[in-house]
Amino acid sequence: MLADDRKCTGSGRRGSAIGAGALLALAVSALALALPAAARVRVVASTTDLGSIASTVGGEAVEVIAIAKPGADVHRVEVLPSSMVRVGKAQIYLKVGLGLDAWADQIIDGSRNARLIIVDCSEGVDVLEKPTGRVDASHGDVHPSGNPHYWLDPHHGGIVARRVAEALARVAPEQAAAFQSRAEAFAAACDSARARARARMEKLPSRTLVTYHASWVYFGSTLGLEIAGTVEPVPGIPPTGRHLDELVRLIRARRVPVLFQEPYFSSDAGEFLTRQTGIRVVKASPSADDVRPESYLEHFEFLVGALLGSQPRS
């Protein structure tokens, strides 16, 4: 679409008569003013978090959608023809990477979009939990390249923003400076949000938490929290009675106040742990609600607030 726009501008310059050229230039200028809505860069992101970052960096110049629905398990996304159609119209695809959204490859292939710029947003982030030894299925759903939930550290949000700015600049080079500027401002806002959250964590009586899945490793790490255990004995495997017994002992011994759980997992284990130990369960999605520019940091603030609000009153 942008290429077509540039062709229109070029043809205007080839007018031979001065009057006709002036009229054409006027028409092209009017067209250019009317175009932004139609000529926006189309970005598809695997998740709402990446989509929100793209909306922030791209501003009015982008049109963003996310494939995984808010609150859905990003590990398990069904490949739909409608997703392929959306990617078929896009210029940029933002992947989480690290094996989390491997389904995106099937959608991208199905879209038949040969011009798509695919951005692996995990490049450049500080990956945690990289397996050092042999990894096999006895370790559960371990990602061989490391824990992929890096967007829950806002510092990584800034890194992703810079990658998105580079990709947008390839499609709309005339706006590269604006993209870069917004990415830097966003990175600063992310670091600032992280610093504020860390300061609030100083007041916590206990800086330990238990999580259902290993989704919250980056969130805990960036806030200086210790994740004492997970409800899943190994990633992706539901808890056994024996594992829950061990967890009850651990929660009591360490006086862990909070369990973070994704909404798409069964509530049974959390309710059992609450009955046995009094631990408070925070049900929260690891992903932002939508792709609005504000959503990414709003979601982080929400998680911090939920963590603080779930602490027992001393």
Added chain:
Amino acid sequence: MEGRSVRARAVFAVVSSMAAGWGIPAATAGPTNPNISIIGQPFARITDDAADPDRERLQFDPGEVELVFDDYLNPYAKAFFTLAIGTEGLELEEGYFDLVRGLPFGLALRGGQYRVGLGKQNPAHPHAYPFAERFRVLAAYLPGEEAYVETGVSLSKLMALPRDRSLTLTVDGLQGDSFRIEREPSASPDDPLADPAGLGDHGIETRLAVNGRAALFSEVGELSAVELGATVAYGTENVAADARSTVIGLDAKAKLWRTPEAYFLLQGETLWLDRPEVTWETGASYATSPVDAFGGYVYCDYNWARRYNAGVGFERFADPAPGAGRSNGFRAFTGLALFEETTVFRLDWERFDPPGSDPVNTTTLRAIFALGPHKAHTF
């Protein structure tokens, strides 16, 4: 039979060790090593079928082992190979390439041997079914024995429609081998099948078959979706008699999510078969009797807690033979997935009521276990 089973196990052991040597985890796939998956599907069965010599005795069967190799060939194309190890030994079930980008008009091209897209169930591999056995109407009506698998080329186009709907159009040009039906020899001395030196019914000749499909997909609300499809398949069943078969199918699938961890799946197909029966008549001529048959299946499957499913299914179809009656089948099924597709157990009970004989009750427990990477499910 026992010898074949031992041979199948031996081949499986050899290929498994080869795969282990190559490195099954996805992380080791790359320019030289494709993704490799091995899927075992052994089952235990008990039936009261009077025609089964093992009736009312528990039978164990190693089932079919699938070996799947796939990866990108280059930035534009992917390749897939599925080898099946069963009682017949090792055979190629599928081997094809997909040109996924770079063609004009957003077309995609598939070439090789593949499960033809007739309806929703035929293109899917059996391990992906929510029950232990596929519906009998498919075996009765679709070309081919186990499934409608052909060699040929397929062109498809995905089109965007308003309101997030899409239409996929697919046309296949196929070798047509699956359509061939071997005629029963007659007692007539001038029957071409009676001449061992002759060409018979020209069974070794090929005639092109075609398959065309249109599938309309629509999202429903935030998570749910519906797909409606129509397929026409056309091929030659007997070259010498110039007898041709047509299968017309209509299918529907709806996936309705109740919560982020529970959904209903409703799926059904109706099939109409026009497959004339060919005979040889004394006097050096072929005769054809029209066979028009209609049937279909429908099932409902409820999935919850990411690992359990339970459902019921029903099928009814006219047997594709002149003057034959109708068969009815009812089934109830349930399943447990320990962790996605890595280890799945499927338990079916089926009551099948063929025309002119007693109903048959069959209970099947199938274990499906898969080594190696598995892909996301396509709607």
